[in-house]
Amino acid sequence: MMWGYGGYGVIWMLLFWVGVAFLIAWAVRGRDESKQEHRAIAILEERFARGEVEEDEFKTRRAQLSS
Secondary structure, three states: OOOOOOOOOHHHHHHHHHHHHHHHHHHHHHHHHHHHHHHHHHHHHHHHHHHOOOOOHHHHHHHHHOO
């Protein structure tokens, strides 16, 4: 029984599904990193609002987190 493409059809199908899984994992990971960055900035803003952080330090840290 021939599998098509000289037996390489199964390999191409496997590569396709591995690629799909990789893209899904990459998208989820990117979203998680973005949430962590926003959470860090939110904590910094809360600390600034409570007066725990001076304005210069706030601007410096915010610039570091945004880059």
